[in-house]
Every structure is written in C-alpha cells, then in structure tokens.
Amino acid sequence: MKTTQSxxxxxxxxxxxxxxxxxxxxxSCLSGQLAxxxxxxxxxxxxxxxxxxxxxxxxxxxxxxxxxxxxxxxxKGMSVMTEIQQQSPNTTLQVSRGTNSTLTAFIRGxxxxxxxxxxxxxxxxxxxxxxxxxxxxxxxDLFDLERVEVLRGPQGTLYGKNTIGGAIKYVTKKMSGDTxxxxxxxxxxxxxxxxxxxxxIPLSDNFYFGFAVATLNRDGFGEFLVAPAGEDTENYNKDxxxxxxxxxxxxxxxxxxxxxxxxxxxxxxxKGGYRLTxxxxxDAPQPDSVYDSYSSLPTWNKVxxxxxxxxxxxxxxxxxxxKSVTATREGDSPTNIDFDNTPLGIFDTPAxxxxxxxxxxxxxxxxxDGVTFVSGAYYYDAEACGIYDAYLMAFGIxxxxxxxxxxxxxxxxxxxxxxxxxxxxxxxxxxxxxxxxHGVVDAGVRLGQAYPNSGWVDGYVRPDYPANIVIDxxxxxxxxxxxxxxxxALTDSTMFFGSYSQGFKSGMYNPRATFFQPAAxxxxxxxxxxxxxxxxxxxxxxxxxxxxxxxxxxQYVVNVPSDDLxxxxxxxxNVGESDANGIEIEMTYVAAEGLTFTSALxxxxxxxxxxxxxxxAGNPIDLSDNFVxxxxxxxxxxxxxxYAFTTDVGDFVFNGNYYYRDDYELFxxxxxxxxxxxxxxxxxxxxxxxxxxxxxxxxxxxxxTDEEYRVGGYNFTGGRDANGDLLPGLGGDTTLxxxxxxxxxxxxxxxxxx
Numbered sequence: 224m225k226t227t228q229s230x231x232x233x234x235x236x237x238x239x240x241x242x243x244x245x246x247x248x249x250x251s252c253l254s255g256q257l258a259x260x261x262x263x264x265x266x267x268x269x270x271x272x273x274x275x276x277x278x279x280x281x282x283x284x285x286x287x288x289x290x291x292x293x294x295x296x297x298x299k300g301m302s303v304m305t306e307i308q309q310q311s312p313n314t315t316l317q318v319s320r321g322t323n324s325t326l327t328a329f330i331r332g333x334x335x336x337x338x339x340x341x342x343x344x345x346x347x348x349x350x351x352x353x354x355x356x357x358x359x360x361x362x363x364d365l366f367d368l369e370r371v372e373v374l375r376g377p378q379g380t381l382y383g384k385n386t387i388g389g390a391i392k393y394v395t396k397k398m399s400g401d402t403x404x405x406x407x408x409x410x411x412x413x414x415x416x417x418x419x420x421x422x423x424i425p426l427s428d429n430f431y432f433g434f435a436v437a438t439l440n441r442d443g444f445g446e447f448l449v450a451p452a453g454e455d456t457e458n459y460n461k462d463x464x465x466x467x468x469x470x471x472x473x474x475x476x477x478x479x480x481x482x483x484x485x486x487x488x489x490x491x492x493x494k495g496g497y498r499l500t501x502x503x504x505x506d507a508p509q510p511d512s513v514y515d516s517y518s519s520l521p522t523w524n525k526v527x528x529x530x531x532x533x534x535x536x537x538x539x540x541x542x543x544x545x546k547s548v549t550a551t552r553e554g555d556s557p558t559n560i561d562f563d564n565t566p567l568g569i570f571d572t573p574a575x576x577x578x579x580x581x582x583x584x585x586x587x588x589x590x591x592d593g594v595t596f597v598s599g600a601y602y603y604d605a606e607a608c609g610i611y612d613a614y615l616m617a618f619g620i621x622x623x624x625x626x627x628x629x630x631x632x633x634x635x636x637x638x639x640x641x642x643x644x645x646x647x648x649x650x651x652x653x654x655x656x657x658x659x660x661h662g663v664v665d666a667g668v669r670l671g672q673a674y675p676n677s678g679w680v681d682g683y684v685r686p687d688y689p690a691n692i693v694i695d696x697x698x699x700x701x702x703x704x705x706x707x708x709x710x711x712a713l714t715d716s717t718m719f720f721g722s723y724s725q726g727f728k729s730g731m732y733n734p735r736a737t738f739f740q741p742a743a744x745x746x747x748x749x750x751x752x753x754x755x756x757x758x759x760x761x762x763x764x765x766x767x768x769x770x771x772x773x774x775x776x777x778q779y780v781v782n783v784p785s786d787d788l789x790x791x792x793x794x795x796x797n798v799g800e801s802d803a804n805g806i807e808i809e810m811t812y813v814a815a816e817g818l819t820f821t822s823a824l825x826x827x828x829x830x831x832x833x834x835x836x837x838x839x840a841g842n843p844i845d846l847s848d849n850f851v852x853x854x855x856x857x858x859x860x861x862x863x864x865x866y867a868f869t870t871d872v873g874d875f876v877f878n879g880n881y882y883y884r885d886d887y888e889l890f891x892x893x894x895x896x897x898x899x900x901x902x903x904x905x906x907x908x909x910x911x912x913x914x915x916x917x918x919x920x921x922x923x924x925x926x927x928t929d930e931e932y933r934v935g936g937y938n939f940t941g942g943r944d945a946n947g948d949l950l951p952g953l954g955g956d957t958t959l960x961x962x963x964x965x966x967x968x969x970x971x972x973x974x975x976x977x
Contacts, residue, residue, distance in 0.1 A: 266761050267813060273394065274374050275638070276352075276381055276597050277588055282756045285650065285710045285720035287375040287768040287807055289314075289823070293368050293396070298865070298876050300908045300923030300970070302417075302439075304363045304371070304391070309861055309882040309904065311373040312807040312825025315854045316391075318362055320935035320962045321560045323461060323491045324526040326361035327935065330375050331772060332803045332829035332855040333388030333748060336890065337780070340576045340609035341628035341662065341734040345746075347378065347386040350393045351483065353532050353550040356385075356605055357578045360487060360528035360554050364465060366419050367435035369396045375807065376770060377726025377750045379704035380652035383601060383634050387726035387748040387774075395483070398423045398431045398471050404977055411923075411970025414442040415461075423469075433469035444966055445514025447495055447522055449507075449566040451680075454522045455492055459514050462490040477538040486529040493524035493559040496937065496960035499896045500949060504956050507565035513931055513963045519568045520559040521680060528554040546586040553579035557675070560611075562937055563958045567616060568672060570939060570954030574611035575675045580604065593642035603632040609734060612673040617955035621673035624735050626664040626694070632729075633657050638706065646713070650722070652706035657699065660742060662732030664694035694732055698742040702727050717757040724750045733780060733795035743778040743795045764811040772803040772829075779834070779891065798836055801852060803829035817867040825859040831891075851893050856885035856901070873918075878908040889936045896959055899933045919974045926967045935962035 270281040274288050281290055289311040291301075301307070305326075308316040315329035325338050328346035335344045338358040348355040348363075355361055365371070371393055378386040402424055409417035417440065423433040443457030450456050465487040472480040495516025501508045507517050530552035537545040556576040563569035582603045589596040610625035638652030667688060677685045708722035728746040754768035777799030805827035812820045829852040836844045863880040883903040890897065905928055910921040939958040941950035949957040 267758055267764050267811060272370075272372050273392070274372060276586065276599075277590070277595065282716070282758060282764070282766075283718070285708055285718070285722060285754065285756075287752065287754060287766075287770070289373040289375075289809065290370055291372075292370045296365055296368070296371070297919075297921070298908060298910045299878050299880065299906065300921060300925065300972070301365055303365060304361075304393075306365075307371055307373060307391070309880070309906075310823065311375070312809070312823045312859050312861075313375065313805055313827050313855075314373060314389075314825070314859070315887075317854070317934040317964070318962075319358065320496060320937060320960070321494055322359075322489075322524055322526060322556075322558060323459070323494060324360050324362045324463075324489045325556075326358045327854060328358070328361075328388070328391070329854040330373075330389035331770065331805065332801070332827060332852045333772070333774065334854060336853050339734055340578070340607040341626075341731055343385050343729045343731055345385065345388040345728055347382055347390040348393075349382075349390060350485075350530075351395055351532065351534065352392075352548045352584065353530065353552070354383075354385075354580075354582060354603070355552070356580050357554060357576070357607060359556040359576055359578070360489070360526045363393065364437060364439060364463065364487075366437050366465075367395055367421050367467060369394045375768075376752060376772075377704075377724050377748050379726030380636060380638055380654045380706040380724065381597065383636075383654060383704075384632065384656055384658065384702075384727055384729045384745070387728050387746060395467070395469075397481075398433050398469070400425055400431060400473075405974065406976075407972055407974040409970050409972040411441075412968040413444060414440075415968070415970055416440045417972075429473040431469075431471045433467075433471070435467045437463070437465045439463040439465070443492070443514070445495075445510075445512050445516065447516055447518050448510060449517045450522055451519065454518075456522065457492055458495045458516050458522075460491050464488050464490075479534075479536040481534040481536075483532045483534075484530070487527070489524075489526040491524060492522045493518075493520070493561075494962060495522075495561065496564045496935075496962050498564050499936075499959045499961050500957045502563070502565045502569070502956055503951065504569055505565050505567045507563075507567075513961065514966070516561075516564050517566050518559075518561040518564065519566055520561045520571050520573060522559065524558050526554070526556045526558075528552065542589055542591050544586075544588045544590075546584075546588070548584045548586075549582075551579075551581045553577075562613075562939055562960070563954055563956050564960055565956070568614050569616050569956050570958060571614045571672070572611050573674050573679055574609065576607070576609045578605065578607040580606075595640040596637070597639075598637040599635070601632075601634040601636070603630070605630045610675045612669065612675060614672045615954050619671060621669040621671065623667045623669055623673055623688070624664060624737075625675075626662065626734055628663075628732055628734070629661040630729070631659045640710075646711055648710045648712075650706065650708035650710065652724075654704045655701070656704070656727075657701040658729050658745075659697065659699040660730060660732065661697045662694050662734075662742060663692065664732065664734055664736045665690055666693045666737045667691045693736055693739055696732070696739075696742065698730060698732075700730055700745055702745065717755070717759070719753075719755050721753045722751070724752075726750070728778070731778065731795070733793060735780065735793050736795075737793070740794055740796075744776055744797050746777055746797070747775050749773040749775075762813040765808070766810075767806070767808045769806055770804070774799075774801045774803070777801060794837075796836075798834055798846075799831055799850065800833040801829060801831045803827055803852070805829075819865045821861075821863045821865070823859075823861040827855060827857060829855050850891045851888050853888050853891050856887040858885035858901075859883065872911075873914050874912045876908075876910045876912075878906075878910075880906045882906075884932075889933060890938060892938070894938055894940075894959065897933070897936045897938060897961065902930045902932045903928075904930060917975060917977055919976075921972045922969070923972070924967075924969050926965060929967035930964075931966075932964050933961045934964045936960050
C-alpha cells in the first residue's frame with residue numbers, strides 16, 4: 224500500500240493528535256483510578272533489569288530502558304529481534320538488504336547502515352554480556368530468553384565503544400535445578416514450519432545441563448522470476464537451524480559457573496530486491512509483487528555464527544561481588560548480492576565475510592549503605608575480513624576489494640552511585656579505552672567475472688591473482704568517556720533524573736579503498752537527558768525522557784568525482800556533524816485485573832549541521848544540504864492492549880497492538896523513490912494456557928492490513944538530470960532497489976512443557 228507525501232503528512236498530524244488524546248484519556252481515567260485504587264486488585268509488575276550491570280528495578284534505573292520479558296514476547300507472538308523496534312520508541316531494528324540475518328540498527332538517529340566488514344556499529348548487541356561485533360547474523364531469533372533490554376542513548380561508560388546510539392541486551396534463562404522439557408511447534412503462512420525444543424536436566428544436586436534447539440523454515444514471500452538454471456527461486460524464504468547448550472555449576476551458595484555454547488546456521492536464499500525503475504539495459508520491468516526479483520547470480524546464501532562463553536560469579540561477602548566473562552565468537556557469511564536485480568550481470572557482487580573475536584571482562588561490584596559501585600576491566604581482540612568481486616558488465620571487469628581489519632581494545636571502567644541525602648543521589652562514571660587497528664586492503668581489477676572462491680559456480684577455478692595492497696597501516700586511539708548524573712526521589716514511587724554521558728564509535732579503515740587512505744578517527748556523541756520514572760499509582764506507570772545529542776566526527780564513505788566509471792574512487796573520513804533533540808514517553812495502565820493498556824511515543828528532530836567532502840582536485844565540497852539522518856523517523860508510536868480472562872477450558876490472553884512509523888530515508892543521500900512514507904502495523908494475538916500449566920497455544924496475526932514498507936535498498940543511479948529523470952550510474956543502468964518488511968502472516972503455535 225503506497226501513500227503520497229500529502230497523505231503521509233495528514234496521517235502524521237492525525238496520529239499525533241490521537242496519541243495526545245490517548246494520553247489525555249489515560250490521565251483522565253487515572254483520576255477515577257486514584258479514588259478506587261485501594262479496592263482494585265490490579266497492580267503494576269516489578270520489572271528487573273541489568274542496564275547498569277547490577278540487578279535493579281526498571282523504575283530505579285536513571286536510564287531510558289525498554290524491557291520485554293519472555294511471557295510478553297510469547298503472548299505477542301514475537302519471533303525475531305527486529306520486532307522489538309515496535310515496542311521501543313526512537314528505535315530502528317530492521318533486516319538489512321541482501322540477507323535475512325544482517326541487522327540495520329539505529330537508536331536516536333545513531334547507527335550504521337552499511338554492513339561491510341571493518342565498519343563498526345553504532346548500536347551494541349550483547350548476549351549474556353558478550354558483545355556481538357558484526358551485523359552479519361545479528362538478526363537473532365527469540366527463543367530460550369528471560370528478557371530483552373533496549374538501552375537508549377550512549378552507554379560508553381559501562382558498555383564501551385560502539386554503543387553511541389545504545390545497546391540491546393539478550394538475557395538467557397538461568398536454570399531452576401529441576402528437570403524441565405518444553406516443545407513448541409508452529410505452522411503458518413507461506414508454509415511456515417518451526418520446531419523449538421528446550422529443556423534442562425540436573426546431573427547432580429548442583430550441576431545442570433540445559434539445551435535449546437530450533438529449526439525455523441518458511442517458503443518465500445516471493446520468487447526470482449528469472450535465475451540461473453538449477454537455482455532455488457524462492458525469495459524472502461527462511462531456513463535456519465539454531466542451538467544453544469549450557470552447563471551450570473553451583474559450587475556453593477556464593478560461587479556459580481556457567482558455560483554456554485551456541486551455533487546458528489542460516490541457509491535462507493540471498494534476498495533479491497524489487498526494482499523501483501525499469502532497467503534500461505535489459506528486459507527487467509518492475510515485478511507485480513515487491514517480493515519478486517530477478518538475478519543472474521546463484522541464489523544460495525549462508526550465514527553461520529558460533530560462540531562459547533564461560534561466566535563465573537563469586538559473592539565475596541554481603542557487599543562485594545566478582546564476575547568474569549570469557550568469550551569467543553566467529554562467523555562466516557558467503558553471499559551473492561545482485562545489485563541490479565536483472566537477468567544480466569550488470570552489477571553483480573559475490574562476496575564473503577568472516578570474523579572472529581575473543582573477549583575477557585572482569586567485574587568487581589560493591590553494594591553498601593547508600594553506595595553502589597560497578598567497576599571492571601575489558602579486553603577485546605577481533606579480526607574482520609572480507610572479499611568481494613563487483614562485476615561491471617559494461618566494462619567486462621570485476622573490481623575486487625579484499626582485506627582484514629584487526630582490532631585490539633583494552634578498557635577499564637568504574638561507576639558509582641552515592642546517596643547524598645534520603646532523596647538526592649548522584650552517579651559518576653568514567654571509562655578509559657585504548658583501541659588499536661591494523662587495516663589491510665587489497666584492490667585489483669580482474670578481467671571478466673571473478674568470484675571469491677573456486678567452485679562458487681560450477682566449473683569456476685579462481686586464478687592466483689597478484690596482490691595490490693593499497694592499505695597496510697596501523698592506527699591507535701584512546702578515549703575517556705564519562706557519565707555524570709543526579710537523581711531525585713520526589714516520593715517512594717517517583718524519581719526525576721538528569722545526566723550527561725559520552726560515547727564513541729571506533730575509528731576504521733575503508734575496506735573499499737582503491738588508494739591509500741588513513742583511518743577515520745572515532746565518532747563522538749555527547750548526550751544530555753532529563754527524565755522521570757513514576758508509578759503514579761499502583762496501576763499507572765509513566766516514564767518520560769527528554770534528550771539532546773551532539774554528534775561530531777561522523778564517519779562517511781563519500782565518492783570522489785571521477786571521469787572513469789570503471790574506476791570508482793571512494794574516501795572515508797570524519798566529514799559530518801549532526802544534532803538531535805527528542806522525547807520518549809512510555810505508559811502502562813492497569814485498568815482492572817487482567818486488563819492492561821500500554822503506549823510508547825518517540826519524537827526526534829535530527830539533522831546534519833555539517834557535511835564536507837572534496838572533489839578530485841582536493842577542493843572542499845559542502846554537502847550539508849544534501850544529507851539527511853537515515854533510518855530515523857521523526858515520530859514513532861505504539862499502543863497496545865492486553866486482556867487476560869479465565870474460562871472453564873483454561874486461561875486466555877488477548878493482545879492487540881498498533882505501531883506507527885513516520886516517514887524516513889534509507890540513505891543519508893535521499894531519493895524520493897527510496898523514501899518510505901509513514902505506515903502503521905496492526906498485530907493481534909490470542910494465547911491459551913491449560914489449567915494444569917502444561918499446554919499452551921497461540922494464534923497470531925501480524926501486519927493485518929498487509930502494509931508494504933521498505934526496510935532497505937540500493938541507489939546506484941547517476942543522480943537526476945535537469946528534468947528530474949534518473950541518469951545511469953555504476954554499471955550503466957538506473958539501479959534503484961527496495962527491500963521490504965514482512966507481508967500479512969498468520970501462525971499457530973502449540974507448546975507442551977513439564
């Protein structure tokens with residue numbers, strides 16, 4: 224469903240009015256609730272989070288946090304992490320173009336839209352305190368979790384670099400010590416067939432084994448209308464196998480060990496994009512469905528990730544606690560990216576990405592009378608490598624870039640909260656990070672179509688190409704990132720807070736360089752917040768945050784003008800500055816026992832204040848008026864209702880949810896054909912629990928109105944002429960491609976546990 228700009232603006236105004244009206248209605252209902260609260264049996268849930276690396280109530284943490292528990296995600300039918308964006312204001316979590324497992328993450332206008340190796344994300348993803356360094360494989364399926372936390376704003380003091388937008392934390396369940404078994408089977412639209420098996424087995428009184436295995440399968444939402452002979456033609460399909468195994472040992476009441484192993488293999492096809500313009504070089508008109516495509520490359524794709532971690536927790540005494548987290552992870556992602564999405568190899572890029580990392584974190588924490596102290600040391604050693612062969616049919620060549628970026632990082636940090644009086648407290652934190660990077664880039668031009676490995680297509684043997692190293696360089700940076708905050712408890716249930724914090728994203732080399740370029744320096748974000756967290760009554764919760772971000776030294780790859788299209792030149796530098804101001808409001812209202820209303824509102828005004836590049840002669844070019852903040856709508860809104868009721872055949876829970884997302888651009892350089900107009904999603908769920916607690920079943924409908932909305936794209940046009948018509952760009956075609964979110968789907972899940 225497509226809308227015009229005027230319709231979108233009108234809808235935006237209506238929705239703003241609706242959100243204000245909804246808030247007013249809720250507040251008016253509150254007055255009646257105040258009078259009757261002593262008689263009401265309804266009450267707000269206490270939510271515990273670890274946003275500050277210690278267990279606290281959500282309402283006591285002076286950080287803007289959204290927390291989703293396992294039961295809530297089950298009852299809403301949430302199955303993949305990108306659905307979390309609907310519950311968290313000013314948050315973008317979407318599947319990147321080209322694969323089903325690569326993540327595009329933005330929070331408050333800060334993120335990284337290009338998933339190439341060596342680039343650093345602006346939003347950190349963590350699984351049980353282990354940092355996931357690359358976007359490939361980061362679109363995680365939601366199973367065997369206790370909760371997910373979304374921390375908005377820079378988290379540079381406690382979580383370090385690359386969390387300048389925020390952090391997403393996956394917290395898996397600790398074992399109960401009893402024998403447990405759970406199986407969930409799902410069938411749904413597009414021949415969806417999922418099976419999840421989870422359980423735990425006590426091996427002794429204090430030694431436990433846990434497991435979780437999931438196979439997730441679905442046919443494509445569309446198809447490749449033309450593809451190489453013998454290739455699978457499903458597009459937007461799903462074929463995932465994931466497993467996690469855990470050993471827990473409770474040596475005594477003060478000492479705990481946990482070992483985790485996980486592996487995920489995604490064999491879903493490479494994702495084909497929808498041509499927003501007809502090809503001028505071959506017969507590839509716009510398909511009837513946005514999920515249909517064309518490809519001249521193989522359609523297979525693989526994203527494989529694997530990791531291990533060992534966690535040790537030691538309660539030294541009633542005040543002091545020690546924690547160690549040792550982890551290693553690796554990933555392998557060969558992929559086929561058909562940029563032009565036609566039956567011809569106009570602009571095709573077979574590529575492979577690999578990464579591996581080891582990390583070690585030590586924490587020493589203190590909780591005393593009026594004082595809480597979190598401290599630690601962190602070490603990180605990682606390598607991200609890649610190779611791609613961009614075939615340009617018009618010139619009969621493949622432009623190949625390959626290389627690796629090695630990163631070593633060492634950090635120490637401490638953060639203390641001190642009660643100045645019974646009502647007033649302060650938070651002071653500081654982190655020191657030293658980063659060192661070694662970048663190697665090999666750039667070459669190959670005659671004909673090249674592939675990263677022999678056997679990529681039948682009969683292909685990769686030649687032994689000579690090396691052409693354009694970058695072999697090492698750079699290091701160090702940074703102190705502080706946090707200063709004040710918290711004032713107006714009452715036992717209402718807290719006001721204000722804070723200043725800073726975060727930075729690591730410097731990086733340009734893996735697409737065709738000539739020597741020094742590394743771009745780190746990006747810096749200064750964040751200012753004023754907020755309130757209040758359980759105004761036993762039934763009404765209101766959390767609100769006003770924020771301001773100053774973003775400097777933004778890293779961008781910009782094209783340097785060249786007369787020879789067969790030799791595109793790019794440079795990476797700290798060319799941008801931007802700022803952002805916004806509001807985030809989250810409300811929960813328990814109207815009666817079993818009936819709960821929720822809403823979340825996010826607004827942001829984000830814009831570039833400076834973007835500079837250079838021309839081929841090195842002269843400055845001011846691009847400030849041509850850049851916008853990508854993947855960041857001005858307005859997001861969510862409204863939900865949860866109604867639980869009991870019958871003779873068991874308990875039922877109904878969930879209804881509406882999510883609205885305002886207009887947004889997919890790239891910093893906007894194009895009207897790639898712009899996504901505002902849209903709304905309606906999701907409905909009905910879950911049943913048996914009286915004995917062993918059986919459950921859920922019927923879920925997502926995107927009920929079947930909205931079409933873009934989540935990614937490519938723009939390889941040559942811009943527009945004086946008449947506004949598209950000009951051919953790299954590859955000689957008008958390549959403008961869109962990728963889309965899921966259509967309307969239904970699925971039924973049945974679960975059994977004992």
